[in-house]
Amino acid sequence: MTDWSGIEAADYAIPADRDLEELTGELSRALADPDPGIRDGAAYSVLATWIERGVIDGPRRLALGDEMAARFDDPEIQARTFAPLVLDMLVGKGDLRPEWVDAFARWYPAEEDLRGHDEKLGWLHAVAHGADLLAVFGRHAEVDPVRMLDLAAARLTAPTDHVLDQLEDDRLARAVARVLIRPDLTEHEATAWLDVIAADFGADAPGAPVPAHLSNCLRTLRMVYVLADRGVRMTREGEPQPLPHGPAVKARLAEVLDRIVRR
Incomplete structure (x- = not known):
């Protein structure tokens, strides 16, 4: 398993012996992990920083956004509720696909698990995380x-x-x-x-x-x-x-x- 804390401590530098495509996939999986220490820890910080700094390039970001949009149908609650956070990062960077908005619109009012926090899964925040993405979409010139x-x-x-x-x-x-x-x-x-x-x-x-x-x-x-x-x-x-x-x-x-x- 990748030492995300080590990458964070090294000012988010990509390890010389690792492939960015592989690391991006691993980060995506980490943001759906049932272990809150993995999902809501250094992996989250690394992904946010790499998106903000453009380390993850445009084509990879669009592919990541497509993956998050599909994740709204995931059977695991933590996967569904952390997808809006990643889409928030991507839209903030300037990426947007109408399909992401459509997927979010199908999921948000239909989500039935509205727990803010779970003892084992940690923060879930379906309503709050969804609200943050709703605001980002609602402020975007291409979204009604x-x-x-x-x-x-x-x-x-x-x-x-x-x-x-x-x-x-x-x-x-x-x-x-x-x-x-x-x-x-x-x-x-x-x-x-x-x-x-x-x-x-x-x-x-x-x-x-x-x-x-x-x-x-x-x-x-x-x-x-x-x-x-x-x-x-x-x-x-x-x-x-x-x-x-x-x-x-x-x-x-x-x-x-x-x-x-x-x-």
């Missing part, structure tokens, strides 16, 4: 931002018995707010994705227990409201940027949230 907003609504309204934890709801809210920064969104487009959530909020009989997915919706939308009011940082260190249609988004959010308050 409305599609990403609708996808967020589909994720939030998908039935589940799991109440989101490990800040998954906050990550999704931040992703939505970052998509809402797009200047080409109309006011209608910036608010219409909430219609399906509003309908879902009014679907159950008054007085019935609040289903898990509605609880997830409530917390996510509350954070979207805060970000619409205060602005959203596009990077960890950046200054908050106002949403172009912030007042309209806040008004519609308030209307939607009021539907569940009056249940």
Whole structure:
């Protein structure tokens, strides 16, 4: 097995006796490993650095992206949930294929295992990792931002018995707010994705227990409201940027949230 920690310590230099094609394949497999020490350790750091520095060239990156898109159908949960992280790296580098967006759109609202963390598998973060990729896609000029907003609504309204934890709801809210920064969104487009959530909020009989997915919706939308009011940082260190249609988004959010308050 490759000593990824050693490569990390050597400023990510490629070992002289190793082939980059072979190493890239091994890194890809490591990012699906059930051992969190392998999947979420030095191998992740090496892959991210090699993509950022262009060590892994364009054709290899596209092939890696195709592999990650196919991984959304993998039977192993950790393989599915770490695929968005790699695609995030690739899109950030400037690579994009429409097929990657399509594969993500099929997987994200359909994923049923929403655990943030597992004692044996470590971090899984399907909703959070997916949210990060949704934001990157939604900010890309070649991706329809409305599609990403609708996808967020589909994720939030998908039935589940799991109440989101490990800040998954906050990550999704931040992703939505970052998509809402797009200047080409109309006011209608910036608010219409909430219609399906509003309908879902009014679907159950008054007085019935609040289903898990509605609880997830409530917390996510509350954070979207805060970000619409205060602005959203596009990077960890950046200054908050106002949403172009912030007042309209806040008004519609308030209307939607009021539907569940009056249940």
